[in-house]
Amino acid sequence: MxxxxxxxxxxxxxxxxxxxxxxxxxxxxxxxxxxxxxxxxxxxxxxxxxxxxxxxxxxxxxxxxxxxxxxxxxxxxxxxxxxxxxxNIFHFLFSTDWNPGAGKNHVGAAAMIVTSFAVTLLAALIATPFSIAVALFMTEYESGKRVQLLQSVMELLVGIPSVVYGFIGLMVVVPAVRTIFGGTGFGILTATLILFVMVLPTITSLTVDAFKAIPKDLRKSSSALGATKWQTIYHVVLRAACSRIMTAIIFGMARAFGEALAVQMAIGNAVLMPYNLVSPAATLTSQLTSQMGNTVMGTLPNNALWSLALLLLIMSLVFNFLVHLIGKKS
Amino acid sequence: MTNVMEAKNVKLKYGNFEALHGISLAFPAQKLTALIGPSGCGKSTFLRCLNRMNDDIDDIKITGEILLEGKDIYHSHIDLVALRKKVGMVFQQPTPFPFSVFDNVAYGLRIAGVKDKELIEQRVEESLKQAAIWNETKDNLQRNALAFSGGQQQRICIARALAIRPEVVLLDEPTSALDPISSSEIEETLMALKQKYTFIMVTHNLQQASRVSDQVAFLMNGELIESGSTQEMFLSPKKEITNNYLNGRFG
The missing domain is CATH 1.20.5 (Single alpha-helices involved in coiled-coils or other helix-helix interfaces)
Structure with missing residues (x-):
């Protein structure tokens, strides 16, 4: 000291x-x-x-x-x-023969993979134009109370539990599809229509963020050059927001790909290669939810379900990777 | 000396607040008019009245007349799109669109419906040359405009405004976001362009106003205090307050 x-x-x-x-x-x-x-x-x-x-x-x-x-x-x-x-891993990926209880030569997930991608892509395809339209309305054409109202509606859509979507699908969409197209009413089309509503808020809110991120001065510069509002939107706003809109769509697709319950309730759960949109099919997730109670841990049917889960996990990693890739490019 | 534009008793109100109390000012052709004054005096607001950029603001009320070639631009028959083709604007921050230099400069022509590729190419080259940025961009016209430096971006924006051959170009503090070297390059560009276009520039930089302008208008608290030729204004202003401002005693 x-x-x-x-x-x-x-x-x-x-x-x-x-x-x-x-x-x-x-x-x-x-x-x-x-x-x-x-x-x-x-x-x-x-x-x-x-x-x-x-x-x-x-x-x-x-x-x-x-x-x-x-x-x-x-x-x-x-x-x-x-x-x-x-x-055989190729058999798993490319065969449509799904009956794991019957032995190792009957573990083909191709039908489910195709169906999963079909519902995802179709839902994103339908939802994207609507999302962009709603987002444009919220950022370019309206302001104040009506935007807030729309925002709350979108948040409400996110908050509705998927079982409720599934239930509405089962009670309303399935009979409607049955009446219009015949058949059972279960199938890819029905699942797509439900998923469309479920991914709409995801894509919309991210698209709104994309539009909001574009500086106001860019819009002003465009109108100062004699552009109309629509020209500004079409040539500047959409173009500048393009990569972020792609990101929004991929997030929406990730949501659609992973959705299990609502899809399971509306798709019919028949592991068949889908040759049309209105016959019963099954996605990776719907098969997983409907079969997980019916298998014994450690047996082939159980392991086969784990493989489906692994495939879902890998796909979600791929979606994330795509988002990062687009983010880096822009 | 003909006046391209003339403001007559222009008043502007945001709700109940009157921001401009009747401004009358004429803008002679092929001259550069500098609008100066302390922050918040209404000079940018006035500038934006001249191509009706204030129209989008809620609750705004503009009275008086602004004549462009003898016609009131606030008349209900005036088409906004047509007006803005005659009165271009360059903003404080460089605002290139996030695509190639060529597409940036061609933008105004393309939205006006010009399809002729040769004409567009020719105009783009001409405009870039006029804005003194051709040498830096001619080899990479397809490069994203955002990849250029701030000063270069601003000159690309000037080229973009010139490409539609406006009568008048409004400049809202075009160099305040730039470094001194880029600023002086922009000033040189403006000096050269004065032969062809009429410029109206808002600036905080009094030296800049004295260097590049032909006419100066001094605004304060929403009123036009004094205007006149640059030489007169800087050497022998008529009003005490103008003298004080120009000599840096306030503002």
Whole structure:
């Protein structure tokens, strides 16, 4: 302690000796007045900082472990189909013969893969023009109360549980499709119509963000060059927002691809290659939800379902990757 | 000296607040008029009246007359699109559209329905040359306009405004977001272009006004205090307050 104080005294004396501006006095500074212990120990704030940082890192580590565990678990079981049960991976991807209970030569998921992509793409295809129209209305043509109302409606659409969508689909859309197109009313068309409403708010709100991100000056510059509102929208706003609209569509597709319950209630759940839009079919998710209670852990039918889950997981990674790719490009 | 544009007793109200209290000012052809004055004096608001950029604002009321070649631009028969083809505008921040230089400059022509490719190419080249940016862009016309520097972007914006051959070009502090070198390049560009176009420029930079303008109008609190030739205004202003402002005693 005495040593420290001496050191400090030395520093102060040196400073006084070296000072170039004579009228500045170091009077108030006396090593005896300084609590060296307090200054050399971590303060309360520093300790709080350590705590805060520690808690944050702990949370990150736990979540990281959880994610690794989920991926590992799904991967392990999903791959067991191919490793333990010796199912040919090409057979799994390209065969439409789905009857895992009958042995390893009957594990073909192609019908479900095709159906999943069909409902996803069709839903996005129908939803995108409407989303862009609604987003344009909300950002370019209207402001104030009506926009807020639309915003709340969109948020409401997001908040409706998928079982409710499924129920409405079952009670309204299925009979309607049955009446118009014949058949049972279950199928890709019905599922698409339900998914269209479900992805609409996702695509719309992200598209609204895309339009809002475009500087007002760009629109003004365009109108100052004699462009009408529609010309400005068509040539500047849509063009400038293009990559972000793509991102919005992909987020919508990810939602549609992963939706299980509402689709399961409306698609008919028959694992058949879809040759038209109004015959019963099954997606990866609908097959997973409808069959998971019917298999025994560790058996081939169970592992086959895990493989479907793995495929869904990989697809969601692909969607995320696409979003990043587009983000980087723009 | 003919006047291309003339404002007569222009008043502007936001709701109950009157921002411009009757401004009358004539803009001679092929001259550069600088609008100066302290922040919030209404000079940008007045500038935006001249090509009706204020029309979108809610609750706004503009009275008086603004004549362009003898016709009141606020008359109900005037087509906004046609007006803005005659009165172009360059903004404070460079605002190139996020696509190629060529498409940027060709934009005004294309939306006006010009299909003739040769004419568009010729106009683009001419306009870029006029805006003194041709040498920097001629080898990469297809490059995204956002990839250029701020000063270059602003000159691309000037070229874009010139491509539709306006009578009058409004400049809203065109150099305030730029570094001194880019600013002086823009000034040189304007000096050269004065032979062909009529410019009306809002600026905070008094030296800039004295360097490039032919006529200066001093606005304060929504009123036109004084206007006259640049030389007169800077050397022997008639009013004390103008003198004080120009000499940097306030503002």
């Amino acid at each position: 005495a040593k420290k104080e001496q050191d400090l005294q030395q520093v102060v004396e040196n400073a006084i000796a070296e000072q170039k501006v004579p009228h500045v006095k170091f009077k108030g500074i006396d090593p005896k007045n300084i609590d060296v212990d307090r200054l050399t120990k971590p303060s309360k704030e520093t300790r709080q900082e350590w705590w805060g940082r520690g808690l944050t890192f702990l949370a990150i580590i736990l979540i990281g472990m959880l994610i690794v565990a989920i991926i590992g678990f799904v991967g392990m079981h999903g791959l067991a189909t191919f490793i333990d049960n010796k199912v």
